[in-house]
């Protein structure tokens with residue numbers, strides 16, 4: 001039995017779907033019963049619980065061989081780091097109490113660092129506390145290809161691809177269906193002590209390469225429009241993101257540029273996804 005969190009999100013849905021297709025027993029954790037209904041219809045057990053609720057999560061983990069966990073984004077939180085720490089600490093206690101043998105954790109490129117990586121410091125903390133509670137496979141994913149989805153309409157309409165990253169900077173990038181598939185494989189593989197998978201797509205595209213792919217998809221020239229890091233906070237807050245969260249993103253972009261947000265490689269297993277840039281972007285553009 002595998003416990004899967006975040007099934008209404010990008011990656012958890014793929015993890016649960018992949019395991020259900022393989023005939024595995026799955027228990028999904030959702031915040032309301034209606035969100036679990038599509039999974040119940042496919043044969044999953046549904047537990048209504050919040051990841052902050054230690055007692056409910058201890059019950060959710062009971063008897064399971066592994067769980068897929070993530071730290072959900074909190075775009076409007078004034079201090080996401082302070083808010084997520086107690087959630088992750090409670091989850092780690094629940095894992096320990098339930099004697100859960102294995103956690104596959106969605107982590108991030110750059111999670112080897114406790115600072116200088118923006119929101120990634122939260123998954124750094126998650127790796128530490130969960131790793132002290134059980135065997136953890138940390139799936140350190142590259143930049144989500146889905147992060148480009150918000151600016152594709154501009155590329156289509158105006159031929160412009162705004163980017164906070166330099167146009168020629170290669171960025172390890174991965175599509176979330178690849179993450180879900182690799183995480184499902186890691187759950188089935190089972191506990192193997194501390195494991196770190198560094199997961200990117202087939203190539204590490206530059207923003208220029210993303211613009212070229214967008215150009216092929218939309219049948220028009222598309223050019224990268226670089227924006228300075230000073231524009232990160234005003235841009236993100238204009239879309240309703242809290243100032244604290246926007247500052248974390250600014251720190252993350254700075255970390256990508258200065259090389260802090262990079263692979264660790266030392267003890268990690270590098271894995272390449274299957275979904276290429278054109279295929280992934282085409283799916284986001286449709």
Ligand SMILES: NC(=O)c1ccc[n+]([C@@H]2O[C@H](COP(=O)([O-])OP(=O)(O)OC[C@H]3O[C@@H](n4cnc5c(N)ncnc54)[C@H](OP(=O)(O)O)[C@@H]3O)[C@@H](O)[C@H]2O)c1
Nearest residue numbers: 006007008009010011031050051071072107108141143144
């Ligand atoms: N974006 C990137 O480039 C990038 C790169 C590497 C790693 N990451 C990591 O990816 C993670 C996000 O993964 P994702 O995109 O799959 O997530 P997502 O699509 O934003 O989904 C979040 C999921 O968590 C659930 N959730 C939220 N709060 C919850 C709570 N209190 N209790 C239980 N469930 C809760 C949501 O359910 P509801 O439907 O109830 O809201 C949803 O299913 C983050 O940890 C981030 O660090 C991101």
